[in-house]
Amino acid sequence: MQSDLCLADGMPLIWLAKLLRIPIRERIAGSDLFGRLKSANAAGSRLRVFLLGGAEGLAAAVGAKLNAERSGLECVGELNPGFGTIEEMSSPDIIDQINASGADLIAVFFGAEKAQAWLLRNHWQLRPPIRAQFGATINFEAGTVRRAPPMLRSTGFEWLWRIKEEPYLWRRYWSDGKALLALLATSVLPLMLSARGLRSLQELSIVRREDHASVTIALVGAAVATHADGAIEQLRDALDSDKRLIIDVSNTQYIDARFFGLFLMVRKQLAGRGQELLFTGATARLRRIFRLNRFEFLLSPEV
CATH class of the missing domain: 3.40.50 (Rossmann fold)
Known part of the structure; x- marks a missing residue:
């Protein structure tokens, strides 16, 4: 990270x-x-x-x-x-x-x-x-x-060439293949199902609350890519304040990959100055979204 x-x-x-x-x-x-x-x-x-x-x-x-x-x-x-x-x-x-x-x-x-x-x-x-x-x-x-020749690289079969050239690699690719299937079954397919209703999630309101010690950014609605620009501006301003940053997701309906990427970048900026990115209000449904995206570690600690 x-x-x-x-x-x-x-x-x-x-x-x-x-x-x-x-x-x-x-x-x-x-x-x-x-x-x-x-x-x-x-x-x-x-x-x-x-x-x-x-x-x-x-x-x-x-x-x-x-x-x-x-x-x-x-x-x-x-x-x-x-x-x-x-x-x-x-x-x-x-x-x-x-x-x-x-x-x-x-x-x-x-x-x-x-x-x-x-x-x-x-x-x-x-x-x-x-x-x-x-x-x-x-x-x-x-x-x-x-x-491998370019055709094999572009079609996803470079691994076969690598095994031909370096036969000992078959164990690695066997392990990788099993991990890929597990990821598909436990994360990718459930995420596809959970995202089916995204078309009805059109709006995102970003509410900022601030006191002497912290800035809280509340994401109300769908935190998806179409709303990323507004979130970037608000998060940048919050980082500039040098205060503790809290993301309130108690009324967040969904979070997509673009927003998880934003969270990671903010987390890194905060880590560079010895602070943590804090989340509050995560519902059971939203915790599942974090888990399926393999970002459950972002939810700990919670204020």
Whole structure:
């Protein structure tokens, strides 16, 4: 939840978004992003990147290639910390080496779970402003593994190619497939059913109450994308007050993905100054909406 941007890396995410009418139109894998950064206009300043991870020698080879090509990326450091624990790969020497590089971007090439854990653990110690997990991109860039043809990527069958190239990955995709089906059954389909009556939920009133210690924003009606602009203005003003921020949802009929995104951004802004986003008045029905969207953690604590 420390990210400003999360990529939709996977065609199943695009399919689920379409089912839920969330406007995500294109899959962007980490390797796609890395390629676009490489192909950016290098006539001006280049994005300085630190390459972290990958098999022995790969980061050095890819870094040398980036600098030789005069691409949109300039490698200012690389390190393979081995296959230790998160704690071992978060030593002061490693963090100091990354920070001293002057990088704009840390490109992490661990497995997804380990990369996420490493980035979260070291979030406040790292100086480079952009950090991202690029996974197997290091292998594609080094040429040790071939990426799937564009047709397979666009149709959602890149996983079959990956298994052909790296047979051990079948366990990962088997686990991912089961998790996807569980998500479809327990969250996506119930959300689709709960959203059937949205056409009758047209209005949203935003009521602001303020005292010496807090600002309360009451959402009365349907907190859906068409009303997001007005909510953004009110939330921005509330943040500028530097007071405790409370969202009153006691009369909120529905909350969609756009508003959950707003809540996450507000929560991050508040966390940066040691405050929490507080909710009050959540009904049982609305708590179910939070739970189905996997945002139930936002409701704790409640005032």
